[in-house]
Amino acid sequence: MPPAVLEKALTYSAPYWEFRPNKRSHHLNHTFGFYTLCLEAYLEQKQGSTPEPWLVEAVTSRLRSVLAGGSEPECQGGLGGWSHGAFAWSLGYIRNTPAVWDALSAEEQGKANLLMQALAVAASFTLDDDNDYRTLLDGCRNYGKRWNPNHVEGYVAAGMAAAWYFGVDDLNDRLVNFDFDTFVEQLREAGFTNIVGSWTHTPATRQALMHGGVYKGEDAAAKYGKGAGVHGNTFTYLGLSLDxxxxxxxxxxxxxxxxxxxxxxxxxxxxxxxxxxxxxxxxxxxxxxxxxxxxxxxxxxxxxxxxxxxxxxxxxxxxxxxxxxxxxxxxxxxxxxxxxxxxxxxxxxxxxxxxxxxxxxxxxxxxxxxxxxxxxxxxxxxxxxxxxxxxxxxxxxxxxxxxxxxxxxxxxxxxx
Structure with missing residues (x-):
């Protein structure tokens, strides 16, 4: 990345979000600046150089701010992908840049895993070939998986990044064995209040994630759509594996x-x-x-x-x-x-x-x-x-x- 762009990225603090029902929060300068720093670190390591200490510190300090909880992505799908997709790729860069990943504690790595899995769950619910829900995980109906690119591409990125981060087989195992109650409790323990607020805002979300079917019951099929859910279901997009x-x-x-x-x-x-x-x-x-x-x-x-x-x-x-x-x-x-x-x-x-x-x-x-x-x-x-x-x-x-x-x-x- 050009030095002036890296300098610009350093002027922004960590990316952050806030959950508001039926709304999407974006602070794109912060998120795209973070992506740029993560990309730079990944490219430097891939090309045989160890990222400079200042760059490792810039990435890890910003990630730690997100992992502290309360400012993490809401993980609901759709237009949230404007910033969530780039953030998911950022996590992918970090996981595959040893100089950065190894600078994190085991607890921090575990919280990063949890956050990436939550992004993948939202991507699977809204985009998997077996799902055709016309709602996001907070119950907002401003969505359709065949809508224009700005509604869709961000969470396609989240799915692709998660497959890179975990490996596609591990990711599918996590989705097939997904348990809503256990996972939400882990989110609470991690302090990820934005995701918990999003996923528990509408009770129908739990049922749909775990058992599929029609969101909000059979009489709501035309409005909310239906699908196979996430539990027990592997994730493909347009017939393709996410890797x-x-x-x-x-x-x-x-x-x-x-x-x-x-x-x-x-x-x-x-x-x-x-x-x-x-x-x-x-x-x-x-x-x-x-x-x-x-x-x-x-x-x-x-x-x-x-x-x-x-x-x-x-x-x-x-x-x-x-x-x-x-x-x-x-x-x-x-x-x-x-x-x-x-x-x-x-x-x-x-x-x-x-x-x-x-x-x-x-x-x-x-x-x-x-x-x-x-x-x-x-x-x-x-x-x-x-x-x-x-x-x-x-x-x-x-x-x-x-x-x-x-x-x-x-x-x-x-x-x-």
């Missing part, structure tokens, strides 16, 4: 970067309205993305709303970022582990799509974007991403340092 990093990431990326790029898109049911870049060129017309007409534009630049209104159309720079930040955290982890494997024509096409989609997004962010979501215009400028606590400098560094060098199609970069 198939590259195959899972390919599916995520194929969805994320899935449109032919367009800058000016007519707004459905709104005659005369169209999306556009806010900045005008020398000719007095709004700028057009230089990637128009090329395949790979991000999913959320041309999709629909979950909320019904007089126009179902959605094209949103901020929604794109919320998916892209999760995608970049997973992409960087897959590459850091040495599992990046874009073989053949399909792989080359995917690399081109990732490049086009990411650079098209960054161009629109640089010059501002007039979008449309939930029935109204949504104007987003670069300042909305950079000046708010959304982890922008860290995500940009993951793209520029880890992913862009391996996806730029030969000869396709724009002339400067």
């Amino acid at each position: 198939q990093d590259w195959e899972i990431y390919k599916k995520l990326a194929s969805r994320m970067y899935s449109h032919t790029a367009r800058t000016e898109i007519p707004v459905t049911n709104k005659e005369g309205l169209y999306t556009h870049i806010l900045t005008k060129g020398d000719d007095g017309h709004f700028l057009i993305s230089p990637y128009d007409g090329r395949y790979g534009m991000c999913y959320e630049f041309e999709t629909t709303n979950a909320v019904k209104n007089d126009s179902p159309f959605r094209s949103s720079l901020s929604y794109v970022y919320e998916g892209w930040m999760n995608n970049m955290a997973t992409a960087a982890a897959v590459r850091a582990r040495g599992h990046w494997n874009p073989e053949g024509k399909e792989g080359r096409e995917l690399m081109g799509a990732i490049y086009v989609g990411s650079e098209d997004f960054l161009y629109k962010a640089k010059y501002g974007y007039w979008g449309f979501a939930n029935g109204e215009a949504k104007i987003v400028t670069l300042a909305d991403l950079t000046d708010k606590p959304r982890g922008w400098p860290f995500v940009l560094a993951w793209w520029e340092s880890m992913i862009k060098p391996v996806v730029t199609p030969a000869g396709s970069a724009l002339e400067e």
Whole structure:
């Protein structure tokens, strides 16, 4: 990671969360900064160097703050994955960086295991192929496992990271033998009040985790969904074992970067309205993305709303970022582990799509974007991403340092 980005990460204290029913707490600068430090330590050790003492201390001190309890991830699935996915990858880096892992006490390692398992339970409940619950572990119904990437990718990451952390066989053993009452008692003893509050907020959660079936009973099937639960059930995602990093990431990326790029898109049911870049060129017309007409534009630049209104159309720079930040955290982890494997024509096409989609997004962010979501215009400028606590400098560094060098199609970069 660039030195300036590491310095920026050090300005933020440990990541933290707070449980509030039907709400998601995110402090993305803290979480993404922590991820960046953990990634750096992992890469240094993997490349044959022992991480510097200051880096080991920075990672372990922040992790100890989370392990103290009361500020840990709520582990409920869905939009919580914005920060929980990156944190799960951070735990994976730590577990596989001996200089950091060995600096923790046996008690701290045990609490880290408990926390990672809780993240995996939430991922299994909300995403496993045998589950189709339309609720999170706190009972919130703002979720569907086929919804847009920002709802899904964070907890796919949690499942993948847990399989790396424990090993996929050990992880599945932990899920098959999961016992709600025993595990919640362990969480209480560890002081993990956010998870306990989340998992016990709605009594139906215990029944669903342990026995599957319909959440809140048969008469609620249409609203809450049903599944096999977690106890007794191994975890697969889209037919894949969770240790198939590259195959899972390919599916995520194929969805994320899935449109032919367009800058000016007519707004459905709104005659005369169209999306556009806010900045005008020398000719007095709004700028057009230089990637128009090329395949790979991000999913959320041309999709629909979950909320019904007089126009179902959605094209949103901020929604794109919320998916892209999760995608970049997973992409960087897959590459850091040495599992990046874009073989053949399909792989080359995917690399081109990732490049086009990411650079098209960054161009629109640089010059501002007039979008449309939930029935109204949504104007987003670069300042909305950079000046708010959304982890922008860290995500940009993951793209520029880890992913862009391996996806730029030969000869396709724009002339400067």
